[in-house]
Amino acid sequence: MEWTTHGLSGIALGFLMTGDWKGAVVGGVSSLIPDIDEPKSKLGRPLLFISYPLKSLVGHRTLTHSLPFALIMSLLVMLFTNLTFGLAVFSGIVAHILGDMITGRVQLLYPHHSFIGIPTSRLNYLLIDRIVRVALTGWLLLVGYQEIQAYM
Numbered sequence: 001m002e003w004t005t006h007g008l009s010g011i012a013l014g015f016l017m018t019g020d021w022k023g024a025v026v027g028g029v030s031s032l033i034p035d036i037d038e039p040k041s042k043l044g045r046p047l048l049f050i051s052y053p054l055k056s057l058v059g060h061r062t063l064t065h066s067l068p069f070a071l072i073m074s075l076l077v078m079l080f081t082n083l084t085f086g087l088a089v090f091s092g093i094v095a096h097i098l099g100d101m102i103t104g105r106v107q108l109l110y111p112h113h114s115f116i117g118i119p120t121s122r123l124n125y126l127l128i129d130r131i132v133r134v135a136l137t138g139w140l141l142l143v144g145y146q147e148i149q150a151y152m
Contacts, residue, residue, distance in 0.1 A: 001099040001129045003042040006031045008136040009099050010092035015143065023088035030092025033073065034064040034100070058110075065097050066110035103128050 001009075007028045014027015035041035037054040044051035054064070063069055070093040078086030100106050103125045105117035120128065 001096075001103055001125075001132065003032060003035070005129050005133040005136070006035070006096045006099055008133060008140065009095035012136050012140060013091040013095040014088040015140075017087050017091040018084050020084060021147075023084055023091070026085050026088035027092035027095065030073075030089040031096045033089075033093055034069070034096045037062070037064045061100060061105065061115075062107040063110050065100060065106035066108055067094075067097075068110060070094055070097065099132070102132075 010031025011024045011028035014030070015021065015024035017023065017027070032041075032043045036043050036047060036051055037058065038044045038060050039048055039051040039055060041051070058064075070090050073093060074086040074090035077089045097106055097108065101108070101117035103118070103120055105115035105119060107113070108116045
């Protein structure tokens with residue numbers, strides 16, 4: 001998926017899991033972390049000193065697209081902040097992984113070598129990405145509107 005769709009899915013799942021807009025923001029930002037293994041990604045470009053070695057050592061959609069990675073990252077965040085932010089980080093990373101699984105394959109149980117997901121053509125990839133992006137945008141607008149109404 002594209003970075004904007006990953007971000008929206010991280011915001012949505014971060015909000016669902018924490019019930020908090022701060023958790024939604026952390027989920028959205030965290031949803032970009034898995035693509036740090038890709039030098040051309042939104043996060044990989046400014047962090048080339050991390051993305052190039054990662055891609056050459058383990059490849060794309062492997063280590064950083066795995067459940068062990070999501071757990072380790074969220075536990076590290078919990079150690080230094082709190083449960084809510086740790087849960088939001090986990091939500092963002094998992095949202096990214098799920099998005100990539102519906103438009104391709106990931107090494108979900110890295111270092112186990114099996115890849116899990118739905119391989120798709122570039123056209124279907126773009127179509128799925130746009131449909132998910134529109135649906136998430138609509139859902140987030142609805143939830144945001146309801147939150148605002150609750151305070152009035």
